[in-house]
Amino acid sequence: MSEPGIFFLEGKLGQYNPAAKLLAALLIALGLLVSDDITSASVALAVECIALGVFAIPYKAVFKKTYPLFLAAISVAIANIVASKASSLVIAGISLRLVAIAMPGILLFSSTDPVDLADSLVQQFRISPRYAYAALASFRLLPLLSEEFSLIIRARRSRGIDYGRGPIAKLVLFVTSVFALFVSAIRKANRLAMTMDARGFNLKVSRTSAREQKVQKHDAVLILSALAMVLIANMAGMLVGTWHVVLLSV
Amino acid sequence: MSSPLIQAVDWGFRYFDREEYALRHLNLEIEAQEKVLLLGASGSGKSTLLHALAGLLSANSLGEEEGKLLINGLHPLDTQTDVGIVFQDPTTSLVMSRIGDEVAFGLENMGIPKDVIWPRVNAALSEVGLTYPISHYTSALSGGEQQRLVVADLLAAMPSIWLLDEPTANLDPLGARSVIETMFHLHQKTNATVLLIEHRLTELVKLADKVIVLLDKGESVLSGHPEEVFVKHGNFLRKSGIFLPDELVERKRPISFGEATCLEARQISAKHPGQSRMAVSEISLQIKSHHVLSVMGNNGSGKTTLALVLASLLKPTHGQVEFIGVKNGESYFSWRAKELVQHVGMVFQEPEHQFLTSKVIKELLILPKRLKMKPDTAKQKADELLARLGLTHLADCNPFTLSGGEKRRLSVAAALMADPEVLILDEPTFGQDANTFYELVALLSEKTDAGQAVVLITHDVELTSILADRVVSLSKGIIVGENNLDLFVAKRSELNEKFNYGIEKGQTNV
Numbered sequence: 001m002s003e004p005g006i007f008f009l010e011g012k013l014g015q016y017n018p019a020a021k022l023l024a025a026l027l028i029a030l031g032l033l034v035s036d037d038i039t040s041a042s043v044a045l046a047v048e049c050i051a052l053g054v055f056a057i058p059y060k061a062v063f064k065k066t067y068p069l070f071l072a073a074i075s076v077a078i079a080n081i082v083a084s085k086a087s088s089l090v091i092a093g094i095s096l097r098l099v100a101i102a103m104p105g106i107l108l109f110s111s112t113d114p115v116d117l118a119d120s121l122v123q124q125f126r127i128s129p130r131y132a133y134a135a136l137a138s139f140r141l142l143p144l145l146s147e148e149f150s151l152i153i154r155a156r157r158s159r160g161i162d163y164g165r166g167p168i169a170k171l172v173l174f175v176t177s178v179f180a181l182f183v184s185a186i187r188k189a190n191r192l193a194m195t196m197d198a199r200g201f202n203l204k205v206s207r208t209s210a211r212e213q214k215v216q217k218h219d220a221v222l223i224l225s226a227l228a229m230v231l232i233a234n235m236a237g238m239l240v241g242t243w244h245v246v247l248l249s250v
Numbered sequence: 251m252s253s254p255l256i257q258a259v260d261w262g263f264r265y266f267d268r269e270e271y272a273l274r275h276l277n278l279e280i281e282a283q284e285k286v287l288l289l290g291a292s293g294s295g296k297s298t299l300l301h302a303l304a305g306l307l308s309a310n311s312l313g314e315e316e317g318k319l320l321i322n323g324l325h326p327l328d329t330q331t332d333v334g335i336v337f338q339d340p341t342t343s344l345v346m347s348r349i350g351d352e353v354a355f356g357l358e359n360m361g362i363p364k365d366v367i368w369p370r371v372n373a374a375l376s377e378v379g380l381t382y383p384i385s386h387y388t389s390a391l392s393g394g395e396q397q398r399l400v401v402a403d404l405l406a407a408m409p410s411i412w413l414l415d416e417p418t419a420n421l422d423p424l425g426a427r428s429v430i431e432t433m434f435h436l437h438q439k440t441n442a443t444v445l446l447i448e449h450r451l452t453e454l455v456k457l458a459d460k461v462i463v464l465l466d467k468g469e470s471v472l473s474g475h476p477e478e479v480f481v482k483h484g485n486f487l488r489k490s491g492i493f494l495p496d497e498l499v500e501r502k503r504p505i506s507f508g509e510a511t512c513l514e515a516r517q518i519s520a521k522h523p524g525q526s527r528m529a530v531s532e533i534s535l536q537i538k539s540h541h542v543l544s545v546m547g548n549n550g551s552g553k554t555t556l557a558l559v560l561a562s563l564l565k566p567t568h569g570q571v572e573f574i575g576v577k578n579g580e581s582y583f584s585w586r587a588k589e590l591v592q593h594v595g596m597v598f599q600e601p602e603h604q605f606l607t608s609k610v611i612k613e614l615l616i617l618p619k620r621l622k623m624k625p626d627t628a629k630q631k632a633d634e635l636l637a638r639l640g641l642t643h644l645a646d647c648n649p650f651t652l653s654g655g656e657k658r659r660l661s662v663a664a665a666l667m668a669d670p671e672v673l674i675l676d677e678p679t680f681g682q683d684a685n686t687f688y689e690l691v692a693l694l695s696e697k698t699d700a701g702q703a704v705v706l707i708t709h710d711v712e713l714t715s716i717l718a719d720r721v722v723s724l725s726k727g728i729i730v731g732e733n734n735l736d737l738f739v740a741k742r743s744e745l746n747e748k749f750n751y752g753i754e755k756g757q758t759n760v
Contacts, residue, residue, distance in 0.1 A: 115351055133355075137345050150523050154563040155603035158596040159664070160617055162587035184603065187650070191342045198304050198335050199345065199403065200359035210354035210367045 011057035013111035019124035020219035021112060024226035025104035031230025032101050036246045038093035040237035044100040047229045057107070066099075066106055073098045093242075104226075114139055120213040129207045137192055145185065152180050253323060254279040255443055256303065256411070260317035262468070263298055263307060267651050272298040276317070276468035282410075285437070285444045285457050287476065290464035291491030292640075292655040292683040296447045299464070300413045302326060303445070304335040321411065331360055334404035335413040338654070339420045340396035349375065349391070349399055350384025356407045374406035375399075378432050393549050394425020398432050405436070414446045418454070419680060422548040422709045430454055449683055450712075451495040465490060491685035501716040503695050505735050508541030508719065511574055512671050512703050513594075515560060518569030522555045529555035530727040532569070537672055537703045542694070544706040544718035552727040553707045554599060554676055560705065561596040561674050591617060595665030599676040599707075601657045605649040610641060610660060613649050617667050628667070635663040638693055640686055655681030659690065666697070673697065674705040679713050691717050 013021070032044055052062060063070075073095040080091040118136040121127040156162070156177065163170045196202075237243035262274035273295035280286055290296045301307050302319055305326040321329040337343050346352040353371040362370075371384065378398040380391075391399060397417060404412060417433070418426035430453055437444075437457050448454055461479045463472040472483060476495075480487070484494055515535045522529035530552040537543060537560070547553050558564035559571060565583045573582050573593060598604055607613050611632060618628035636642045639659040644652060649660055658680060665673060673694075679687055694717060698704050706718060714721060715735070723731035 115347065133345075140347055147523060151600075152603050154523075154558065155598055156606070157563055157587045157590065158561060158598070159604055159606055160587045160591040160620055160668075161606070180603070183650075187602075188342070192345070194306055195337070195343050196345055196355075198306055199356040200330055200407070201355075203330060203359055203361075205359070205361040208358050208361050208363055208367070210351070210358055210364055210371075212364065 011055045011111065013055045013057065013107060015218075016111075016222055017124065017213055017215050017219040018108075018112045018117040018120035019213070020215065020222055021108045022117070022121075024223050025108045027223065027226045028104045028230055029101045031227075031234065032097055034245060035234060035237050035243050036090070036093060036097065037237045037240075037242035037244050038089050038096065039240045039242045040233040041093050041096040041100055043236045044229060044233040045096055045103075047232070048100060048103050051225075055107075062107075065110055066103065069099060069102050069106065116211070116213060119209060119211050123209060123213050124215060130201075133201070134193070134196070137196065138189055141185070141188060141192070145181065148184060149177065149181050152177050152184070156180075255282040255284075255322060256280040257320045257323075258299075258318070259320075261302075261319045262316040263295075263302060263313055265313040265651070267648065268313075271467060272313075273464070273468035274316075276464075276471065278462060278471050278473065280443065280445070280460075280462075283441055283443055284460050286446065286460045286462055287455055287458035288445055288447050288462050288464070289487070289492050292449075292681065292686050293653050294464045295467055296464060297415055297653070299468075300335065300415050300445065300447065303411070304333050304413055305330045306335075331407070332409050333411045333413060334407055334409035336397070336400050336404060336415065336417045338416045340393060340400050343400045343403075344388045344396060347387055347389070348384065349380065349382060349386050349388055352388055352399060353402050353406045356403055360407065370406045370408075374402040377405055377436065378402045379428070392425060393421050394428040397421060397425065397429050401429070401432060401436075410442055412440075412442050412444045414444065416447050416449060416681075419449070423711075424548050433457065449493060449681065451493050455495055463487060463490075463492065488684060491683040493684045493687075502692075503698070503717065506540050506542075506698070506719045507734075508538030508703075509701075510539050511536045512539050513537035513560060513571065513573055515571045516569055518556075518559055518566040518571060520555050520559050520564060520566040522552075523558075523564065528567070528727060530559070530724070533727075533729055534569075535560075535722065537705060539671065539701050539703050540698060541720070542698055542704040542706065542718045544708060544714040544721045545724060546708060546711075546714060546721060547724035548709070550726075551724040553724055555727075556724065557596065557674050557676050557705070557707045560672075561594050562590055563596065588620060591665075591668050591670065592621065593671050595668065595670040595673045597658065597661045597665055597673075597675045597678060599680075601661035602650060604661050604664070605657075608648050609645070610647055610649055610652070611636070611645040613660060613664050614667050617664065621668060631667060632663075635666060638689060639663055640689065653681065655683065655686060658682070659686060662690065662693075666693075670702075672703045672705065674707070676707040677709070678706065679708065679710045687713075 028044070032041065052059060076098060077091050077095040080086060080094065081088070084091075114136055118132040122129050122132045156173070161173065163173050234243065256279070258276045258278045261276045262271050264271040276299070288296050288299070298307070302315075303321065303326050307313065308315065308325070308327045319326060321332065326333070344352055345355050350368075350371055353374055354367050357367045357370060375384070378401050380395060380398060380402060388396065388399060401417070414433075418429050421429060433454060434457070444457070446454060446458065455476065458476055461472075461474060461476045463479065463483075465472065472479060472487075480494055488494055514537070515533060517532045517534055519528055519531040519533075521527065533556060535543075545553050545556060555564065559566050562571070562582050562585055571582045576593060578585070578589065605613060606616055614632035614635065615628055618625075618631075633642070636645055639662065641656060641660060641663065644656065649657065652660060658678060659682075662675065662678060678690060682690060691713070694704055704717075706713065708714060719735055721731075721733050721735060722729055
């Protein structure tokens with residue numbers, strides 16, 4: 001019902017193995033951090049846009065989910081124009097790069113059920129189930145936090161405590177309420193941990209998996225394509241002559 | 251002679267954050283396949299025993315243990331797969347987001363092969379009557395369905411010992427009924443040993459062939475066949491705070507028609523925090539002094555949202571609420587909290603959120619201090635309330651470490667410190683034993699006689715029939731019935747069918 005939240009973009013990306021998608025996204029992010037030139041960033045972004053078509057993901061849906069990213073990119077550009085003496089080409093490069101790096105990550109999370117991701121991390125990356133499923137379970141509690149916070153504010157009002165007059169009184173209430181939220185979150189997590197142990201999560205048995213996350217040919221293609229895209233983007237930068245390694249300039 | 255399945259030999263457990271043992275010098279024996287009803291007053295250590303048997307206390311190293319507690323001659327930590335537990339609150343018992351994955355979780359932990367998992371998941375789900383597809387989200391289930399899912403978790407793991415810690419306590423009558431029916435259905439088929447905790451002796455008691463009563467924190471134990479124990483020791487048990495089956499609940503208060511109106515709600519509509527759908531629509535109500543109003547309805551009927559609006563904690567989208575006789579020139583919803591608490595007290599369904607300090611006694615004194623009450627008067631009042639609500643021995647404890655029933659009573663006491671004209675209580679009788687239940691009723695009766703207005707938000711038919719003067723029934727956010735109590739009682743069988751206000755204990759003497 002309301003549970004999936006940000007998940008499930010239309011398109012074929014949902015059929016890929018979550019670990020493969022994660023690896024591809026990481027490759028792209030790392031590969032695009034090498035240089036800070038505009039050519040490689042633009043090429044990468046262009047390839048990503050073509051990829052959206054290949055995966056049959058509607059542009060409109062992507063924009064709907066990623067518009068905060070574009071806002072961020074624009075504000076980075078504005079901040080740089082105001083504050084730094086860098087050329088507008090460099091600034092545009094930084095903003096485009098931000099979008100190009102973040103896009104695969106957003107696509108990953110909006111085409112993957114978190115349960116499948118946890119399964120895949122355990123099955124393909126051999127991450128301890130103890131961490132993967134505990135993180136998964138606490139991930140489910142996250143959306144409840146804001147509701148919990150307003151409940152705490154209400155509960156405090158019922159005990160005679162509200163936003164006082166003046167900014168300091170407001171800050172004090174905010175800080176103490178956030179503290180109460182932490183305490184309550186920890187208690188919830190403890191209770192959840194106890195439930196999980198009661199279901200045998202702490203058994204010293206090797207855990208099986210009810211959902212097999214398969215690695216198929218197209219997953220290998222996905223990873224190789226990501227690698228190819230990073231190489232092409234950087235080589236394009238070299239050819240044009242704008243390629244410039246970030247770490248060397250420091 | 252074979253040794254018993256479960257055996258406690260001079261066993262005790264102390265939580266690290268408490269000086270006193272929760273249970274000590276406990277000796278008991280339970281044979282295989284016995285169906286045991288575990289009884290004891292509020293705070294008697296029943297849940298501690300169940301948690302210990304499930305291996306949860308030692309696994310989390312929450313405290314220190316003495317003596318021996320054995321299952322099949324082994325420490326509970328080594329018998330975890332033989333034991334399944336169902337807690338009170340299903341919302342904190344669910345791990346995964348979909349019902350199939352949820353039931354499979356326990357089986358994966360036990361290392362059961364994939365081919366075996368799914369047939370067992372499907373069998374367990376159908377056994378508890380959940381017919382949704384396995385990809386159905388657990389958050390879309392009702393409370394009763396969630397608790398049945400927890401029972402399915404237990405069934406799929408096929409433990410030989412079932413521990414049930416008040417499985418119907420947090421459910422509305424409709425949900426409770428479905429869980430009770432499921433338990434009866436399973437009871438006929440299983441050879442498992444069952445330990446059940448229930449405060450209010452519902453029909454589930456009929457499943458028991460043995461009763462064990464924990465007394466004096468485990469120092470002594472009464473056990474035997476249910477009829478024998480209840481007949482022979484009825485009076486004694488009753489004095490120890492244990493509800494008896496078919497107990498006649500007597501109403502002592504005459505029905506009052508109330509006096510002056512102190513709070514009036516006109517045509518209010520409101521959304522439950524965090525949701526987009528209207529939780530209550532166009533409700534008008536008058537809250538009167540010397541009067542107890544009970545608002546009844548199943549989960550999701552809008553009771554709690556209505557309570558929050560009446561307590562000035564949630565602004566309605568439409569309509570007004572007026573507190574009559576307080577002319578401070580501000581709308582009710584912009585009152586400062588300090589002024590609000592002097593007129594309206596509210597006890598939450600989850601009282602934990604209302605606690606502000608790290609000591610029970612401080613919790614009571616914080617409000618008088620802010621209101622500049624004389625310290626001596628405040629201290630005296632706090633001590634009186636603690637004594638009446640059976641919390642004196644906990645005065646120096648951390649409120650968060652209290653049992654569910656104790657937390658609720660503390661929250662009532664804290665609200666009463668400011669002597670508000672209106673007191674609103676959301677499910678005040680959760681987790682109360684017979685003594686604390688009647689003490690709470692007596693205290694609220696006195697306050698009403700002295701002029702206070704009381705609003706009960708509850709599914710508890712017993713509480714309503716012995717304390718309330720008027721009943722408002724809510725369903726899907728609208729008032730579907732409004733009666734004086736005599737009519738409520740007369741129409742009860744009809745109401746029972748319509749809203750499933752299950753009356754579990756036979757006829758009640760009103």
